[in-house]
Amino acid sequence: MTASLAGGHSDPTVQPVPASVVEKVDAADTTLHNPQRAVLSLGSNLGNRLETLQAAVDALEDTPGVRVKAVSPVYETEPWGVEPGSQPSYFNAVVVLKTTLPPSSLLERAHAIEEAFHRVRDERWGPRTLDVDIVAYADTVSDDPRLTLPHPRAHERAFVLAPWHDVDPEAELPGRGPVAGLLDIVTRDGVTARKDLELRLPE
Numbered sequence: 001m002t003a004s005l006a007g008g009h010s011d012p013t014v015q016p017v018p019a020s021v022v023e024k025v026d027a028a029d030t031t032l033h034n035p036q037r038a039v040l041s042l043g044s045n046l047g048n049r050l051e052t053l054q055a056a057v058d059a060l061e062d063t064p065g066v067r068v069k070a071v072s073p074v075y076e077t078e079p080w081g082v083e084p085g086s087q088p089s090y091f092n093a094v095v096v097l098k099t100t101l102p103p104s105s106l107l108e109r110a111h112a113i114e115e116a117f118h119r120v121r122d123e124r125w126g127p128r129t130l131d132v133d134i135v136a137y138a139d140t141v142s143d144d145p146r147l148t149l150p151h152p153r154a155h156e157r158a159f160v161l162a163p164w165h166d167v168d169p170e171a172e173l174p175g176r177g178p179v180a181g182l183l184d185i186v187t188r189d190g191v192t193a194r195k196d197l198e199l200r201l202p203e
């Protein structure tokens with residue numbers, strides 16, 4: 001797409017396309033033709049945690065422009081960032097996607113999936129039926145508070161790093177380095193693989 005310039009020989013009835021719009025459309029076009037790898041973290045500590053995580057995986061796969069490539073083992077994890085014993089334990093997992101959606105659309109879809117599970121946002125790090133966070137989107141680095149990439153706390157969270165490392169031992173967190181090394185630093189304290197449970201990769 002190219003911006004039509006005001007004046008010149010162009011049709012005077014056609015409004016010029018602002019350069020900012022051209023930039024956005026071109027960026028979306030590029031994404032559309034080059035599926036990107038994204039890593040999402042799923043968490044639940046209210047209700048039927050396993051069913052909810054499976055429904056989230058299925059909803060992601062049902063999203064046009066999203067293909068779920070890998071689903072991690074399920075971990076039972078101590079609530080991070082809150083007073084010990086103040087919340088039920090979480091089930092956490094990580095999914096790896098290929099997507100033609102730009103990051104902002106992927107976040108919208110993540111929020112819609114959370115809302116389908118009546119996720120309420122009243123307290124920071126409060127208990128929740130479902131949390132869907134974008135851990136990383138290709139090599140994108142952004143400090144936009146609406147969508148910070150990679151997720152600003154992913155490198156400190158064993159409940160993200162342990163399942164991610166299981167599905168991709170060579171993974172790197174953009175700007176932070178290998179997931180394996182980050183996991184050595186945070187340790188696996190408070191995260192336990194639930195080998196008796198499994199999330200299905202949609203067919």
Ligand SMILES: Nc1ncnc2c1ncn2[C@@H]1O[C@H](COP(=O)(O)OP(=O)(O)OP(=O)(O)O)[C@@H](O)[C@H]1O
Binds near residue numbers: 152
């Ligand atoms: N990488 C990201 N993934 C998901 N949300 C993000 C990201 N970066 C910024 N946000 C913004 O953070 C806001 C709060 O998200 P959310 O309620 O899921 O936070 P939280 O899960 O309680 O805490 P945390 O962000 O520490 O995981 C969202 O509305 C979203 O716009």
Ligand SMILES: Nc1nc2c(c(=O)[nH]1)N=C(CO)CN2
Binds near residue numbers: 042078131159
């Ligand atoms: N164990 C665990 N702790 C958390 C989690 C989570 O998914 N698992 N999510 C949070 C906010 O995103 C805050 N704390």
